[in-house]
Amino acid sequence: MRYLRWLLLFIPVAILIELLHGNEIILFVTSALAVIPLAGLMGESTEALAEKTGPRLGGLLNATLGNAAELIITLFAVRAGLLDLVKASLIGSILGNVLLVMGFSTLIGGLKNGIQRFNRSHVGVDSTMAILAVIALSIPSFFNAAIEPDKLRVEELSLTTAIAMIVIYALSLLYSLRSRTPAEAEVGPATPPSRSRPHWGTRKALGVLVLATIGIALMSEFLVSSVEPVTKQLGFSEFFVGIIVIPIIGNVAEHIVAVEVALKNQMDLSLSIALGSSLQIALFVAPVLVFVSPLMGHPLMLEFNGFEVIALTAAAVIAALVSLDGESNWLEGAMLIAVYIIIALAFFFLPSAASAEAARLTSPLGML
Numbered sequence: 001m002r003y004l005r006w007l008l009l010f011i012p013v014a015i016l017i018e019l020l021h022g023n024e025i026i027l028f029v030t031s032a033l034a035v036i037p038l039a040g041l042m043g044e045s046t047e048a049l050a051e052k053t054g055p056r057l058g059g060l061l062n063a064t065l066g067n068a069a070e071l072i073i074t075l076f077a078v079r080a081g082l083l084d085l086v087k088a089s090l091i092g093s094i095l096g097n098v099l100l101v102m103g104f105s106t107l108i109g110g111l112k113n114g115i116q117r118f119n120r121s122h123v124g125v126d127s128t129m130a131i132l133a134v135i136a137l138s139i140p141s142f143f144n145a146a147i148e149p150d151k152l153r154v155e156e157l158s159l160t161t162a163i164a165m166i167v168i169y170a171l172s173l174l175y176s177l178r179s180r181t182p183a184e185a186e187v188g189p190a191t192p193p194s195r196s197r198p199h200w201g202t203r204k205a206l207g208v209l210v211l212a213t214i215g216i217a218l219m220s221e222f223l224v225s226s227v228e229p230v231t232k233q234l235g236f237s238e239f240f241v242g243i244i245v246i247p248i249i250g251n252v253a254e255h256i257v258a259v260e261v262a263l264k265n266q267m268d269l270s271l272s273i274a275l276g277s278s279l280q281i282a283l284f285v286a287p288v289l290v291f292v293s294p295l296m297g298h299p300l301m302l303e304f305n306g307f308e309v310i311a312l313t314a315a316a317v318i319a320a321l322v323s324l325d326g327e328s329n330w331l332e333g334a335m336l337i338a339v340y341i342i343i344a345l346a347f348f349f350l351p352s353a354a355s356a357e358a359a360r361l362t363s364p365l366g367m368l
Contacts (some may be wrong), residue, residue: 004253005041010034011215018222024229031222032249038219039069040253042212048205067093067280069216070250074289076220077227079296085227086300088242090286091308096247097278098130098315099340101258102322105270107333109262118267120326126275127320129172133282134316136165138309140302158302162287169283223249239307240347251277267328275319307350311343 014030017023046068070093077086109116140161147153200208223246231238248255254273262270286302293300304312318339322332 004037007033007037014219014222024226025233027222028226028230031219034219035069035216035249036252038212038215039250041208042068043253045205045209045212048200052202067277067285070281071285072216073220073223073246073250076224078289078293078298078300080224081298082227083298083300085238085242086289087304088239089246090281091304091312092243092247093251093281094278095311095315095340095343096251097274098319099336101255101274102271103333103336103340105258105262106328107330107337108259109265109267110328110330110333112263113265115327115329116265116267117327118271120323122268123271123323126279127323129279130275130316130319133279134312136161137282137302137304137312141304141309144303154301155299158290161302162290165283165287237347237350239350243347244344
């Protein structure tokens with residue numbers, strides 16, 4: 001992971017471009033590249049702090065901060081009023097972890113190690129939770145289409161659903177910390193396993209965590225401010241940027257760790273990254289955004305269009321099928337990647353001008 005730290009050089013470059021009001025595309029690319037090592041440093045500092053607090057509190061700390069970079073980016077997007085981008089980013093993070101991360105992990109790990117086996121009971125629980133998360137995200141989308149004229153009731157449905165999702169997430173943390181071994185509990189249900197843990201003291205870990213958070217916040221502001229100009233200049237749809245580009249930027253460090261442990265034939269850890277991170281996005285990050293967004297003047301509703309719901313459902317079903325037999329092979333990984341590429345191409349070819357209108361008109365209820 002240390003080689004990613006060379007990307008920290010893009011931080012002063014992005015700041016300089018912003019101060020000089022330079023090219024928006026270059027600003028988008030440099031700030032995105034700068035987020036990658038900062039997210040990795042945040043993860044390493046969190047793991048170092050978790051070592052000092054013990055397995056239970058450490059697991060809770062890891063589970064809370066596992067997708068902090070993604071949360072920060074989406075908070076800035078909410079503040080900017082880019083709600084379609086935020087919702088697409090939430091769906092894209094889940095798709096990326098379930099299809100792309102699991103895909104590369106099983107493909108690369110399978111090519112090196114052959115058939116890889118994992119604990120079916122642990123992965124099965126996470127897969128069941130993934131399907132539950134899909135249901136929790138999809139139901140408001142279906143019912144909002146029927147109660148849409150009443151904005152207050154739509155908002156109440158999203159808020160009460162968000163409460164239920166956070167309760168389920170908290171219960172999953174409790175179950176994981178109580179039922180797994182101390183080594184597994186230290187990792188938590190929704191965060192990467194140890195990435196050759198840094199031997200940092202508490203003061204250094206806290207310092208790195210604070211600096212990385214400030215850096216991500218600054219780069220996220222640059223990134224979000226350049227999204228609209230970039231989509232107009234390059235002809236990308238907001239959906240494509242939200243579902244494909246933003247999630248990859250925020251989760252590259254996690255993705256690399258998942259593939260690394262799969263190469264070491266540790267598929268339990270690799271799958272816990274993919275499924276656990278997806279669960280945290282769905283059951284923690286999304287509800288938090290629902291609660292915080294009204295304070296920023298842009299209430300976020302749990303209302304996704306039909307394209308997003310279909311893609312999300314397909315990903316959850318595939319994850320459940322892969323975990324059924326307790327083993328994986330490179331062909332399953334190739335199939336997962338193929339599904340992700342097909343979904344990415346579909347959103348890429350969705351016309352930019354029509355994407356926002358499609359989000360409003362193509363509700364899941366209307367596609368039945």
